Amino acid sequence: MPFEPVGPGDPTALLPWMDDMGPAMAGPTQPTITQQMKDKANWRVLTQSPPPSHNQLQEVVLPPEIVKSLDHAARATNINGKEHGGNIVREGGDYSAIDTTDETSNDSVFWPDRSKTDGKDFVGGYHTHVVDKKTTENTTFSEADMTQLLEDGHNIEVMRAGNSTKMLARTKEFEAIMNKAENLDDLGHEMEDAYNAAYAAALDGDLQRAAKDPKEHERATEAAVIATATKYKLMYFAGDRNVMRRRGPGAKPAAPKTTYVPPTIIR
Numbered sequence: 001m002p003f004e005p006v007g008p009g010d011p012t013a014l015l016p017w018m019d020d021m022g023p024a025m026a027g028p029t030q031p032t033i034t035q036q037m038k039d040k041a042n043w044r045v046l047t048q049s050p051p052p053s054h055n056q057l058q059e060v061v062l063p064p065e066i067v068k069s070l071d072h073a074a075r076a077t078n079i080n081g082k083e084h085g086g087n088i089v090r091e092g093g094d095y096s097a098i099d100t101t102d103e104t105s106n107d108s109v110f111w112p113d114r115s116k117t118d119g120k121d122f123v124g125g126y127h128t129h130v131v132d133k134k135t136t137e138n139t140t141f142s143e144a145d146m147t148q149l150l151e152d153g154h155n156i157e158v159m160r161a162g163n164s165t166k167m168l169a170r171t172k173e174f175e176a177i178m179n180k181a182e183n184l185d186d187l188g189h190e191m192e193d194a195y196n197a198a199y200a201a202a203l204d205g206d207l208q209r210a211a212k213d214p215k216e217h218e219r220a221t222e223a224a225v226i227a228t229a230t231k232y233k234l235m236y237f238a239g240d241r242n243v244m245r246r247r248g249p250g251a252k253p254a255a256p257k258t259t260y261v262p263p264t265i266i267r
């Protein structure tokens, strides 16, 4: 869609960088400039050190460059049934994603390679989950996905499945837990234990139920992510390709979208 410059007086006009936001941003819910600035600020706050407090943010909008990379990774996953992923990096105020997928690997699981940053600042990782007959877009983070946030500089982890995106973010409180821990490996094991205990509890201890019914597995993993995020004060977001809202700990009911201006109807 070509970008049509508009007069400076139109506050609802698309900015050039909004041009790539895709259909989710088009139509009657074009964000105002104030909203766009808030969105950019939220993303910046989540990817900086030190991170924000766990109760600070309710919504995050992904930068268009990152959405594009996630779209690309999701398409590749759809084609070959393998997880794709890489590193989210920052240079100045610009964010980009570096795909580090090993296409020669027969493993359908993505193994990160944090050494590839193109000399930019590493702020987090991203990866896809496969959507197939068993796994829907409700799929969420595994215990191994969650403990990646213990890595150096790993402020956020973004996961894309089909057209849905989920994100975990570090908080001031989580970093305080990290600083208190004598050994981060031990803390990682504790987080995995908390995750697995919540997963089992969600199934009343009957793990076979999840093995037989993929819906039960997805319900139990969601419960496990929320329990682990609650215990370790991580922020958990879920949404579509662009916009995610808080889920689980700290989530407030969505406010009416008064900040979005509907287009004028011409009769």
Ligand SMILES: [Zn+2]
Binding pocket: 127, 128, 129, 140, 141, 142, 145, 159
């Ligand atoms: Zn994963």
